Amino acid sequence: MPTRKETLWFIALALLLSWGVGAWWLLDERRFILIRLLMCIPAFVAMGCAWAFRREAPRAAGFAFTGWRPWLLAMAYPWIMILVCLGLAYLWRALSGRADFIYLRPLAEFKFGISKNLGFQGLPALGFAAAAWVVLLLPWLLVATAYRAQWPDRLKAALPSPWSWLHHAFRAALFVPTFLIHGVFPGELGEEMGWRGHLVRRWADRPLVAVAITMPVWASFHLPVIFSSAQKGHPVLNAVFLLSIAAAAVPFAALYLWGRSVWPCAVLHLSWNLWNPIVLGNVYTGHAGLFGGQVRIFNGEALFGLIFNAILALWLITMWRREASRTRASLPEG
Template sequence: MSSRKDTLWFICITLVLSWLVGGLWLLDERRVFLLRVLMCVPAVVAMGCAWGFRREPPRAMGLGFPGWGYWALGLLLPFGYVAVEVALAYAVRLVSGRPDFITFQPESVKGPFGLRGLGAVPAMLGFLTVGSLTWLLVAVAYSRGWAERVRARLPPGWSWVAHLFSLVLWVPSLWMGGLPGELAEEMGWRGYLVRRWMERPAMAAAITMPVWAAFHLPIIFSTTQRGHVLQNLSFLASIAVAAVVFAALYMASRSVWPCALFHLSWNVFNPMLLGDVYSGRPGLFGGEVWVFNGEGVFGLVLNGLLAVWFFRRWRHAPAARPVLGV
């Protein structure tokens, strides 16, 4: 099957299923576990399409260890975003003469183990770093071919033990964090969709932009988001241009792990530091949260500038080779 056809199948099935789950969540927004289920839809569909269309195993998505540099980049990149957006917000506050545009309020921050204030931020980073070791176990196992080594030592007809071993490797991460929504999204959007178009980086990024934004559509119909037109438009647009950055990170690292770590760290530290655009709750900084948030106007501007830079770079760059079996 051509890349165009299996791309279309993947997009249609993923969006329909995710919107159905999102609709169930909107009927009762207290069932927040449905949002984690929704985030897992891209991975499930991707694995089904990869095997059904091309007999590709999950490792083809890029499950190998990408190196410590990319691992650290995924965890720490959100702090770079926050630093730029906070600096820009204070510049706007200074120029506009509006002290309420952004305010520093560490008392609003809650972290693990009951910690509050600034101390909660490094504590949460440490907690995420330790938690990411469960993902590191899986990444190293794929890089070093542990399952293949097990299979090579088995007698004929016992290959199922190697498959069981591969599944067991995922148990610690499921036990630590429940449904791995951020990783599941990255396995679908980057590990499947972007990979299909790796030889054309700009096309790979461009395809994921509207699709990833469309995936988030149920959010704008939630109780806290409904009716805020400008806020919702900036939210969806920021998601769309952020897809370019995620695609670039995947194509550079040739692995889903930096993208998953970036996604997880972003989902934790963006609301923790810049407030929650979904609920309107402030974080370490309060004020016009929907403007200076990474998923608001400032996020749109920053990711938009990065997207322009990446597209210009890809236009003059040689084609990338696809990710296979790493």
């Protein structure tokens, strides 16, 4: 099947199914498990489409470790964004004279999902979150290392022919720690297997097309959020939120195209979802983070985050356009 038709099938199924789960979640927003399920739908649809149309295994998304640099950039990116947003927020506070625009909350209390009684105040929450972040990354590093070292392929080659199928069981077993630590629905990995490991990969030879598709699609995937109790009734803020997601799709795509592995994108997604709400507040719940004030302006998924990601997206798109122009110019005429 041509890539264009396959892409349309994937987008239609992924969005319709995710919107269905999103509508179910909106009936009772306390059912956070539905959000995790919703985040995994792109992976389920991607695996189904890849097998139905191309007989591709899930590992085609890129499970191997491809170097530390994409991983390190993925880890650093949310903090770079946070620092830029904080800088813009304090600059606006100084220019406007509004001390309530942004302020540090040193005694802010954070509850973590491991236990309802497990909470930390202020900066110690960062230490616990950092420890949890490392624990969450370790099972992904295990899988990436296993595929880099070709353990499943080596096992298949070492087994007698009647038992060679056991390499499939070994591949599945490599993900057991992920399900044990992240839960039955590892949402960040699920999204990245779909949006980047499938959709961007299909158009990897045409980055401008890849981002032109994933920008509106990834934003559309988040539509149920704007109907939640924390966001509904604020159309301007809703539009900024969706635009920030669309802009962020560009650096996510660039990271996948650079690393050719789904893991750096998953690391970036996880790091973003952890650090942005802890430091800058949570636009999904409306709760402040270590910094309070106009969270819906200076958050990484609000106006200042949109500015940061849009500038980076514009730079990346300009680079890709120049590369495309050079490629066309180098082709022989006729």
